[in-house]
Amino acid sequence: MTDVDRQIERSSELLHRLSPQAQRLAHRARQRKRAFFIKKIGRVIMAGGAILIASVIFGLAVGPIGSSGFLVALGLFIAAALLLLIYPQYPEASTETLVNTDLKYLPAQTEVWLSSQRKALPAPAANQLDQIGLRLETLGPQLQTLDPREPAAQEVRKILTEHLPDLVNGYKRVPETLRRERQSNGQTPDQQLTEGLKLIDEEIAEMTRNIAAGDLDSLATQGKFLELKYRDPEGMRD
Structure with a gap:
């Protein structure tokens, strides 16, 4: 070093x-x-x-x-x-426990999981992770009365139990020696991770606004929150 x-x-x-x-x-x-x-x-x-x-x-x-x-x-x-x-x-949160967590407790458990992940991430991504944690503070109370069978609830669960863990775990699988090297897409894995977390942060903010406005149909049909390369953990190796 x-x-x-x-x-x-x-x-x-x-x-x-x-x-x-x-x-x-x-x-x-x-x-x-x-x-x-x-x-x-x-x-x-x-x-x-x-x-x-x-x-x-x-x-x-x-x-x-x-x-x-x-x-x-x-x-x-x-x-x-x-x-x-x-x-x-x-209870220590893990990707497995997140999947089985009741919707109303999911933001709090996700926040616990985020806290355990930040040390393994570069500073910009860790700060973005903290921002997502703060977003979950607002989202948590909103989910207390949301029917888990609602398409909107399923979208929340997909983001918090699939896309967010896949993004972080995909980055952690990249060897440390390659994390600051530019890939074929012109970005480093560090940059891809930070950008992916930013997109998730923006999507959670949009979810919060839609739930507050009662616009559950709009929330359920949103499909823009992550580009394919951020949904695919292996995309960081390209």
């Missing part, structure tokens, strides 16, 4: 750290993890309450549980607490 390459890498890392969108998305990710952990604590408290109530009922119906009964109840509480704290684990 030359000095120029090292400088570019350091600059990219700096942009990753300073991006306001990235900081906002990271903050939202921390909030989700914190909420998930708080729910776990709540389940532990409920389990402890249930064991305490069962012990009281047993004591009233049968007789005092005594020290041995107390130890049994304590052991049950510890076992339940450990089990509830370990399982379920925080």
Whole structure:
């Protein structure tokens, strides 16, 4: 790696750290993890309450549980607490989990997946990825009442579970040594990725406007959001 390459890498890392969108998305990710952990604590408290109530009922119906009964109840509480704290684990989003995610939760899960991908991308593409994440903040509430059987809902699902992951994963399959080399189309894979993400960002923005306006027919018939080379991960190798 030359000095120029090292400088570019350091600059990219700096942009990753300073991006306001990235900081906002990271903050939202921390909030989700914190909420998930708080729910776990709540389940532990409920389990402890249930064991305490069962012990009281047993004591009233049968007789005092005594020290041995107390130890049994304590052991049950510890076992339940450990089990509830370990399982379920925080769900990490992947392309497979996105496909199976309910529509109303899809934007949030996509946002989680985006956060896990940005470190593998060049700075301009990572910043574009952050912009898409912010778009999903607006799209998420709109999907809460959208019928999953609507053609518009199917279009949303196709973009978030197929085209966006295909674009990012296709880029990641390109060897790092080739990512800054111009291809036959005159662009580098880095540039193709950034342009593809920009098109997806624009399409999500258009979706948001159409859903807000109730123009679901227009949303369902849009077919312009990606050119063929961006839909085809192998197109980056041309």
